[in-house]
Amino acid sequence: MITKKILNWYDNNKRSLPWRARCSAKKKEYFTLVSEFMLQQTQVKTVIPYFNNFLKDIPNLQSLAKVSEAKLLKHWQGLGYYSRAKNLKKSAKMIIDNYSGRLPNNFEELKKLPGVGDYTASAVSAIAFNQQIIPLDGNIERVLKRILNLKTEEEIKKENLHKQKKIFGKTSRSSDYAQALMEIGALLCKPKNPYCYKCPITKNCLSFKRKDFEIKKKDKKIIDKFYLATLYKNNNQLLLIKNDKFKFLKNLLIFPMKEITQSDSLLKSSKKLNVKMSNMNMNISIDFSYIKNKPKNGMWIEKTKLENYMIPTFTKKIFASVKHNL
DNA sequence: AATGCGGGGGA
DNA sequence: TCCCCAGCATT
Numbered sequence: 365m366i367t368k369k370i371l372n373w374y375d376n377n378k379r380s381l382p383w384r385a386r387c388s389a390k391k392k393e394y395f396t397l398v399s400e401f402m403l404q405q406t407q408v409k410t411v412i413p414y415f416n417n418f419l420k421d422i423p424n425l426q427s428l429a430k431v432s433e434a435k436l437l438k439h440w441q442g443l444g445y446y447s448r449a450k451n452l453k454k455s456a457k458m459i460i461d462n463y464s465g466r467l468p469n470n471f472e473e474l475k476k477l478p479g480v481g482d483y484t485a486s487a488v489s490a491i492a493f494n495q496q497i498i499p500l501d502g503n504i505e506r507v508l509k510r511i512l513n514l515k516t517e518e519e520i521k522k523e524n525l526h527k528q529k530k531i532f533g534k535t536s537r538s539s540d541y542a543q544a545l546m547e548i549g550a551l552l553c554k555p556k557n558p559y560c561y562k563c564p565i566t567k568n569c570l571s572f573k574r575k576d577f578e579i580k581k582k583d584k585k586i587i588d589k590f591y592l593a594t595l596y597k598n599n600n601q602l603l604l605i606k607n608d609k610f611k612f613l614k615n616l617l618i619f620p621m622k623e624i625t626q627s628d629s630l631l632k633s634s635k636k637l638n639v640k641m642s643n644m645n646m647n648i649s650i651d652f653s654y655i656k657n658k659p660k661n662g663m664w665i666e667k668t669k670l671e672n673y674m675i676p677t678f679t680k681k682i683f684a685s686v687k688h689n690l
Numbered sequence: 691a692a693t694g695c696g697g698g699g700g701a
Numbered sequence: 702t703c704c705c706c707a708g709c710a711t712t
Contacts, residue, residue: 403707410698410706444696447709481709491707501707546707555705556701677696693712701704 366568367533367541373564374544377551381408382415384543393467394425396492400484401452406443408550414443425465428456451479469493490542498529499542503549506579510553513570515580531568555579590628593621593682598655601664604679608661617675619682620659 378384383399398418402411418439422428431453440449455477459467467488468474474485486499498504500522508528514520535541552559558577566572596603604617665673667687 400707405695405706405708406697407699407706442697444698445709447695451709479709483708487707499707502705503707543707550707691712693710695709697706699704699706701702 365533366531366565367535369564370532370544370548371535371537371540374540374547378543378547379408379551382412382419390466391424393488393492395419396488397425397455397467398428398452400487400491401448401479402443404448404484405445410443414439425456425459428453429460448479451477454478455480467492470495471497487542490538492539494537494539496534496538497542498532498545500525500529501546501549503546503553504529506555507545507549507553509579510558510571510577511565511569513574513576520580520582590624590626591621592624592628593619595619595686596655596662598664600666600668602667602683603659603662604665604675605659605662617663617673618679620662 381399383395385395387395399411399415402414402418421435421439422431433450436449436453437446440446443449458477459465463473468476469489469492471485471489474480474488475482480488483499483501486497487501489495490497490499500508505525508514508525508531509520511531512519512528514524514528518524532541532545548563548565552563556577560566560569560572563569563572571577603620605620607618610618610623667683
């Protein structure tokens, strides 16, 4: 039985993670909520120190609901996806106001919390409340695709993956089982060079049988975009503006810039730079100039103090690549 | 159904 | 370099 093999492997091989520490039910709920928010698109190894620091300073739902924005973001600094932090705090407030300070124990109610989608609602249901539900994260998705050797567009659709989850069977240890499946994905059934020789379920695995471990995923198109950024300089200061023009980095600080064509980009630039952002590739040409036609809503920032502001990595990258010319 | 959101780690 | 990570919200 696949369920038993997986749980047995998990019992002998699971990592010791801070949010897996034995504790009261109430604390378990809080641990699960915080860790699941932090783990959204972020590796376990990265999250561990953040989780520990967070819990030291913000030990329960009540303190989280009252924490200052500055302190909250400070704890999140470097994790990325900062709206997760704000949503986590909002969720804490809602749980206190609407659910008497205890997490709702079912998928539908959990999904009403901001920042909680299908995955997190399923994961919390299973992990904190031992509900018979298997979350579909990147790890379990990969394990499923490997076991069934799913390849075609039809086969790898989310809807079909949710159907196929039934091959994992049922167990009364739903909390452990959800974590066990993710653990197998993370530790053994890796995207490349999976450790099949350690895997407890190779006998059930079609990819193993066929010796075909390639994972089929929807192909994302990468678009090249070309921009001309202008560095306005005034003594020690550089001009940044609040971005209300481009769809990315909304309301955050960027250098004044405009989109240009590829041929223009080839012609006019004193310096060229490639910046990768999200799934966009951007080719940025930098133009240097002194004060002229200052854009509206500009913000002069002393270049040595650039680091003190909340500035997106995108802008920092451009700055870093040109600062020796200033 | 696509796309934007950040940043880090590993090959 | 490129790929992926215990995804979510918006369009």
